[in-house]
Amino acid sequence: MSMSSSRPLARRIIGVETEYGITCAPTTDGPPPMDADHAARELFEPVVQRSRSSNVFTRGGARLYLDVGSHPEFATAECDRLEDVLAQDRAGELVMADLVEQANAHLVASGVPGRIHLLKNNRDAEDNGFGCHENYLVRRRGDFWNDARTLVPHLVTRQILVGAGHITAGGDARPAADGLRGYVFSQRADQMWDAVSSATTRARPLINTRDEPHADAERYRRMHVIVGDSNIAQGSTLLKVAAMDLLLDYLEHGGDLGDLALADPMRAIRDTCHDMTGGVLLERSDGRTITPLEMQAEHLGRLRDHVAQGIEVTALHEAALELWERGLQALRLQQPEIVDTELDWAVKQRLLTRYCQRHDTDLTDPRVNRLALAYHDVSPGEGLRQRLEDAGLLHRFVDEATCRRAVDTPPATTRARLRGAVVGRAEDLRRDVSVDWVRVRLDDGVCSPVTLNDPFCAVDERIDALLESMEHSATDLPNGV
Numbered sequence: 001m002s003m004s005s006s007r008p009l010a011r012r013i014i015g016v017e018t019e020y021g022i023t024c025a026p027t028t029d030g031p032p033p034m035d036a037d038h039a040a041r042e043l044f045e046p047v048v049q050r051s052r053s054s055n056v057f058t059r060g061g062a063r064l065y066l067d068v069g070s071h072p073e074f075a076t077a078e079c080d081r082l083e084d085v086l087a088q089d090r091a092g093e094l095v096m097a098d099l100v101e102q103a104n105a106h107l108v109a110s111g112v113p114g115r116i117h118l119l120k121n122n123r124d125a126e127d128n129g130f131g132c133h134e135n136y137l138v139r140r141r142g143d144f145w146n147d148a149r150t151l152v153p154h155l156v157t158r159q160i161l162v163g164a165g166h167i168t169a170g171g172d173a174r175p176a177a178d179g180l181r182g183y184v185f186s187q188r189a190d191q192m193w194d195a196v197s198s199a200t201t202r203a204r205p206l207i208n209t210r211d212e213p214h215a216d217a218e219r220y221r222r223m224h225v226i227v228g229d230s231n232i233a234q235g236s237t238l239l240k241v242a243a244m245d246l247l248l249d250y251l252e253h254g255g256d257l258g259d260l261a262l263a264d265p266m267r268a269i270r271d272t273c274h275d276m277t278g279g280v281l282l283e284r285s286d287g288r289t290i291t292p293l294e295m296q297a298e299h300l301g302r303l304r305d306h307v308a309q310g311i312e313v314t315a316l317h318e319a320a321l322e323l324w325e326r327g328l329q330a331l332r333l334q335q336p337e338i339v340d341t342e343l344d345w346a347v348k349q350r351l352l353t354r355y356c357q358r359h360d361t362d363l364t365d366p367r368v369n370r371l372a373l374a375y376h377d378v379s380p381g382e383g384l385r386q387r388l389e390d391a392g393l394l395h396r397f398v399d400e401a402t403c404r405r406a407v408d409t410p411p412a413t414t415r416a417r418l419r420g421a422v423v424g425r426a427e428d429l430r431r432d433v434s435v436d437w438v439r440v441r442l443d444d445g446v447c448s449p450v451t452l453n454d455p456f457c458a459v460d461e462r463i464d465a466l467l468e469s470m471e472h473s474a475t476d477l478p479n480g481v
Contacts, residue, residue, distance in 0.1 A: 006310035009317065010249055013078045013137035013215075013414065013455045014241055016089050018230055019071040019130040020096055020378070021119035033107075033114035036124075040070040043103045043116060057435045059408040059424040060091055061416030071130050072096060072118065077416035078455045082316040083398055084411040085241050086234050090403035093120060093378045093385075100379045120230045121164065121376035122187035129191040132230040133208075136223040136244055137215065137455065139252065144221060145196070147248075148207050150257035152195045154247060154299050155206045155227050156269045157292040159186040160278045161327040162240040164229035165345035167352075167363050167372055168274075180353055182363045185345050188229045189273035195265045206265070214437040216453040223248070227269075232376060232385060234397045235323055235342030242320030246313070247299065250306045260298060261285040278331040293331055300324050316397065341395045347388070348375050417458040421467060431470055442466060 024032050024039040034042070044054045044066050055065035061077030074092030079085045096118050103116050123129055138144065163185035197205035208224040211217070225244065231237045251257070262268045263283040271280045278293035290298075304321065307313055313321075323342060330338035330346065340346040355371055356362055363369075377383040388394035410420030422440045426433040432443040440463070441449035447469055450462045 006312055008312045009245070009314070010252070011080045011456060012245055012248065013080055013135075014082075014085050014245065015076045015078055015135040016085065016237070016241070017073060017075040017131075017133040017135070018089070018092055018120060019067055019073045019132070021121055021124050021130060021376075022070065022072060022116065023119070023125070024114040024116050026113055027115050028113040030113070033112050037070040039103075039116050040066055040072060042106065043072060043099050043118070045106070046099065046102050057419060057423050058095070059410070059420050059427065060088070060406055061410030061414075061420040061423075062088060062092065062095075063437075064095060069128075069130065072099075077410050077420070078414040079411050079416075080414050080456065081411065082238060082242055082245075082314060082320075083402070084406070084413075086237060086398040087403045087406040088411070089237055090234070090398070090400075091406035094404060094407050097378050097380050104379075115379075117373075117377055117379050117382060119373060119376045120232060120378050121373070122191075122230055123166070129188065129204075131188065131226050132228045134225040134228055134241060134244065136225070136248055137213070137220050138223050138248060140213075140217075140219055140221050141252075145209070146258075147251045148196050148209060148223065150251070150261070151244075151247060152206055152265050153257070153260045153262050153268075153295055154243070155225065156262060156265050157272050157282075157295040158240070158243065159189055159229070159269075159273060160292045160296060160331060161324065161343060162229065162231065162236045163187070163189070163273070163345045164231055164236070164376075165348040165372075167369060180349060180356070180363060183276065183349060183352065184273050185276065186229055186273045188227060189269045192227055192269055193266065206269075215455050220455075229344070230376070231344050233342060233344045233347055233394060235339070235395060236344045238316060238397055239320045239323050239327070239343070242317050243299075243303075243324065246303045246306070246317065246321075249311070250303060253306075255302065255306060257299070257302075259286075260290070260295065263287075277334065278328075293328060296324070297328055300328070319397065341393055347394060348372065350393075351375065351384075413456075413458050415452050415455045415457055418452060418460055418463045422463065422470075425467055425470055429470055440466065442470060 022036050022039050024034045026032050047056055048054055057063050063075040065073055067073040076088035079088055100116055100118050107114055164187050166184050166187040168182050168184055192204050192206055194205040196207045196209055206227040208226050211221055213220045213222045228240055263285050268282040272292045279291045281289040284290055327339050327343055330336050336346040336349055340350045352368055355368060374384050410416035419435060422433055423435060434441045434443055439449050439451050450466060
């Protein structure tokens with residue numbers, strides 16, 4: 001195909017929402033000094049002191065809040081580049097780590113014998129689940145429901161690539177040549193109860209269809225995916241969001257996945273999770289069977305063909321496709337070392353296997369479970385990320401300096417740039433503003449709210465005027481205010 005017939009991959013707004021687990025471990029003998037609810041309140045005390053709320057938007061355009069069930073949550077700003085998604089997701093960890101550091105310093109100063117830990121995982125000690133959700137903006141079309149349903153087989157089986165790895169309650173065997181028995185792909189798979197639904201907590205569907213686009217509702221709607229694991233490895237996050245971005249583009253341009261429908265998706269997601277070979281047989285709606293490996297290979301093949309039709313993709317999309325191929329190869333050959341610096345389940349499996357071999361123990365050892373938790377701990381000095389990265393055992397696709405800038409710097413090419421500018425200037429000038437995903441308002445009783453219905457728009461004269469108004473009104477304040 002000639003270059004003249006090629007087209008760039010359509011821009012898409014992508015965001016990731018991560019709920020964090022929280023616990024307060026005792027620093028002396030005795031029970032934990034506070035439960036999760038009190039630990040979460042302690043964590044958010046600096047936020048409340050600064051903003052008089054536990055639900056705020058940041059200079060980086062993201063949303064930071066305390067969710068139902070005492071789960072600190074970070075929702076990335078709107079991103080239309082994969083680099084920004086990765087940077088924003090890591091920025092969330094850095095924001096949370098800073099809050100943990102402040103909270104623990106306050107506990108020490110107050111004489112409280114405890115230390116707060118924040119975990120980027122999906123299960124607590126009582127096996128309660130919490131999620132990592134993805135958002136993809138799609139054009140409003142009458143066949144949205146059909147598109148959503150045809151993506152279910154991908155979401156059921158993608159865990160063999162982007163699952164975070166999990167020790168099951170029955171993990172009682174010693175390491176074997178084929179890996180750790182009692183170790184499965186996903187922390188999240190066993191918690192899902194429906195394929196597509198408008199409910200979230202009650203049904204726990206793979207895709208939530210609640211029609212809340214946070215944009216012009218006549219033009220857009222939001223694909224809200226709630227089945228994903230919380231990922232530490234950037235490779236897992238990259239593959240997770242890049243694959244969905246490409247699949248949506250494929251569907252929007254006439255592609256079809258309907259022939260891959262599964263007879264019982266909820267059974268299939270559990271069977272897939274618990275077979276570390278990727279070779280379990282899943283029943284299709286047409287009566288035939290297919291393995292998770294074959295399902296993912298079929299999706300990858302169709303996307304390769306789609307891109308070959310003249311779609312101009314970014315270097316990170318190409319990297320994701322290449323990682324997808326290697327991830328499947330690692331499972332076919334049962335050689336996780338092919339991806340054990342890039343995909344969470346393989347990174348963590350290597351870590352746990354080596355520990356068990358070195359200490360002649362198995363997955364029931366409490367020390368092994370502590371090591372698994374440490375992989376997900378984002379608390380300063382507690383997690384393993386930095387040590388793994390420094391040792392070359394965890395690969396980065398976006399460098400740490402870029403991620404740290406994303407804490408206070410929003411993506412430059414989306415609506416988040418406008419929101420971040422307002423929030424940042426309001427903080428500098430100590431002005432009160434009301435902000436959500438779509439609206440910003442200076443709380444002066446004079447200025448009208450500004451509605452930002454186009455999430456792709458990073459420039460707006462109304463925001464420029466609002467910022468100017470903030471500057472002028474600040475100079476009118478009495479000295480010392």
